[in-house]
Amino acid sequence: MLNLQVAGRHLNKKGYLARFDDWDRDLALTLAAEEGLKLTDCHWRVIAFLRDYYATHEIPPSPRVVIKSIGTAITEHVPCTRRHLESLFPDGGCRQACRIAGLPDYYCHGC
Incomplete structure (x- = not known):
């Protein structure tokens, strides 16, 4: 399996972090920037929830x-929908x- 590095962390050939515990905010910022995203408070809330839920x-x-x-x-102020959630992360x-x-x-x- 080919491993890549981003911000000093190993990624697999699909670009996912090889070890869950190697994640930090700097890596998230780097990955988001590579995908053209500027992370807002809403993004960080989703990211934190995903990490906490997965850890549990x-x-x-x-x-x-x-x-x-x-x-x-x-x-x-408006109901959150799957469409709104997906608009935060438009590339997948x-x-x-x-x-x-x-x-x-x-x-x-499947997420």
């Missing part, structure tokens, strides 16, 4: 779980969010 359950949450759990933190939705959050790629396909 060892699987990523579904978009529905994300929306039910932190939807009001993402969009306060939950997969892109999982990648930036440092979750393993084999868990993020």
Whole structure:
């Protein structure tokens, strides 16, 4: 398996972090910048939730779980929808969010 490095961390050939515990904010910023994203507070809330949920359950949450759990933190004045959540990460939705959050790629396909 080919390993790449970004911000001193090893990524697999699909561009996902090889070790969950190697993640930090600098890596997230670097990965997001490579994908043309400027991370806002809403992005960071989603990323933090994904990481916390994965650390507890060892699987990523579904978009529905994300929306039910932190939807009001993402969009306060209008109901948060899957479309809104995916608009935060426009190049792959939950997969892109999982990648930036440092979750393993084999868990993020159904997210």
